Amino acid sequence: MPPPPPPSAGRGRCILSFAAARDRCFSHRFMRAGLRPLAVPLPASGDAATTVHMWVPSTPPRNPLLLLHGFGASATWQWAPYLRPLIAAGFDPIVPDLVFFGASCTRLTDRNDAFQASAIKAAMDAIGVPRFGLVGVSYGGFVGYRMAAMYPEAVEKVVLVCAGVCLEEKDLAAGLFPVATVGEAAQLLVPRRPEEVRRLVRLTFVRPPLIMPSCFLWDYIKVMGSDYIQEKTELLYSLIEGRQLSTLPKLTQPKDVCRNIIEFFKEPITEASNDEKV
Numbered sequence: 001m002p003p004p005p006p007p008s009a010g011r012g013r014c015i016l017s018f019a020a021a022r023d024r025c026f027s028h029r030f031m032r033a034g035l036r037p038l039a040v041p042l043p044a045s046g047d048a049a050t051t052v053h054m055w056v057p058s059t060p061p062r063n064p065l066l067l068l069h070g071f072g073a074s075a076t077w078q079w080a081p082y083l084r085p086l087i088a089a090g091f092d093p094i095v096p097d098l099v100f101f102g103a104s105c106t107r108l109t110d111r112n113d114a115f116q117a118s119a120i121k122a123a124m125d126a127i128g129v130p131r132f133g134l135v136g137v138s139y140g141g142f143v144g145y146r147m148a149a150m151y152p153e154a155v156e157k158v159v160l161v162c163a164g165v166c167l168e169e170k171d172l173a174a175g176l177f178p179v180a181t182v183g184e185a186a187q188l189l190v191p192r193r194p195e196e197v198r199r200l201v202r203l204t205f206v207r208p209p210l211i212m213p214s215c216f217l218w219d220y221i222k223v224m225g226s227d228y229i230q231e232k233t234e235l236l237y238s239l240i241e242g243r244q245l246s247t248l249p250k251l252t253q254p255k256d257v258c259r260n261i262i263e264f265f266k267e268p269i270t271e272a273s274n275d276e277k278v
Contacts, residue, residue, distance in 0.1 A: 017219050017222075017223055018216055018219055018220075019216075019219045019220045019222075019223035019224050020219075020223045022077075023073075023074075023076070023077070023223065023224065026076035026077055026080045027076055029076075029080045029083065030055050030076055030080065030083065030095070033083040033084055033087060033093075034057060034058050034087070035055040035056060035057060035058070035083070035093065035095065036055065036056060036057075036058055037053065037054075037055055038053070038054055038055070038056050038127070039051055039052075039053050039103065040052045040053075040054060040122075040123040040126045040127065042119060042122050042123065042126070043122075044126055049106055049107045049108050050099065050104075050105070050106035050107070050108060050119055051103070051104060051105055051106070052096055052097070052099070052104050052119055052120065052122075052123040053096065053097045053102055053103035053104045054075075054094060054095060054096035054097065054123060054127075055075065055076070055093075055094070055095040055096075056094055056127055057092045057093070057094070060128070061092030061094065061129060062092060063090055063091050063092050063133075064091075064092050064094055064129045064131075064132040064133070065086060065091040065092065065093050065094065065132065065133045065134070065135065066094050066095075066096075066120070066124065066132045066133065066134045066135070066144075067079050067082075067093055067094070067095045067135050067140075068096070068098065068120070068134065068135065068136040068137065068140030068141070068143055068144050069095075069097070069098065069101065069137060069138075069139075069140050070137040070138025070139050070140050070141075070162070071138055071139040071189045071190075071232070071236075072101075072138075073101070073102075073220075073224035073225065074097050074101055074102030074103075074224070075095045075096060075097045075098075075101070075102055076095075076102070077224070078137060078140075079093070079095050091133075094124070094127075094129065094132070096120055096123060098116055098120070098139070098140065098143060099115070099116055099119055100227075100228040100231040100232055100235065101228075101232075104119075105228070106119070111231070111234040111235050111237075111238040112238045112239070113142050113143050113145075113146045113238075113239055114146055114150065116143045116146070116235075117143050117144075117146040117147040117150055117151075118150070120143065120147065121147060121150070121151050121154065124154070130154060131153075131154050131155075131156060132154065132155065132156065133155075133156050133157045133158075133159075134147065134148065134155050134156075134157070134158045134159070135158075135159040135161065136158070136159070136160055136161065136163055137161045137162060137163070138161070138162050138163055139163075139235075139239070140163070141160040141161060141162065141163020141165060142163055142165055142239060144158055144160060144163070145158070145160060145163065145165045167240070169182070169240050169241060172184075172185070172240070178203055182236060182237055182240045182241055185236055185240065186232075186233045186236045186237065188200055188203070189232075189236060190225070190229055190232045190233055190236070191221065191225060192221060192225070192229065193221075194212070194214040194217035194218060194221075197212070197217045197220065197221065198212050198217070
């Protein structure tokens with residue numbers, strides 16, 4: 001695995017931290033939505049090697065929905081805009097930080113998606129939620145897919161968003177993605193310089209900002225992207241290196257698939273403006 005690049009000189013500086021202020025704003029939005037932060041030590045008894053930080057409902061959930069974030073800063077940045085619509089629809093969101101994101105961490109050396117899945121499942125058991133629906137975005141989709149395979153009795157339904165679970169390592173070299181190697185993927189998803197953040201934003205946003213001042217990007221990197229850099233890089237290597245479709249768990253449910261296809265195509269199309277999130 002390549003060593004991290006040396007720090008760049010001449011970093012722009014912002015007097016006020018926009019990233020820190022936005023992070024606090026997202027946390028307040030979670031609390032206003034009725035969620036509270038909770039640190040779950042694992043194992044619950046004895047010397048805890050892993051801590052899973054999660055946002056949980058203030059009252060016991062009746063319709064729990066586990067939301068797993070992607071390869072970004074933390075769960076609050078990913079899910080803040082979606083809380084109130086999901087709650088209004090009758091769901092009780094449970095939103096953890098995956099290990100090495102936000103306030104979740106471990107002393108163990110495991111870096112694969114199966115470890116992430118087992119840690120989140122153990123945290124759900126610890127808070128008394130044995131069965132739940134699941135939505136996973138990007139890297140969270142990989143973890144959610146693994147959870148559904150490992151714990152079918154616990155995961156009721158799964159929604160994967162922008163999660164290429166059929167990805168193979170050879171697909172990178174074949175030019176199917178914007179990156180050609182695992183190392184380049186790590187450099188893109190764990191940015192350490194403003195130019196790397198700009199590239200990530202331009203690849204992931206439909207309408208990326210035209211102007212991205214370096215001082216704001218350095219601020220974001222310092223506040224939200226400077227923790228567990230090596231560990232996050234190892235997560236990507238563990239996820240992609242040697243990955244083959246033939247070795248992935250097969251979740252075959254033809255009746256459910258057919259029902260969903262029929263319901264989807266029979267559902268009337270609703271018009272949405274460009275500003276609406278669909």
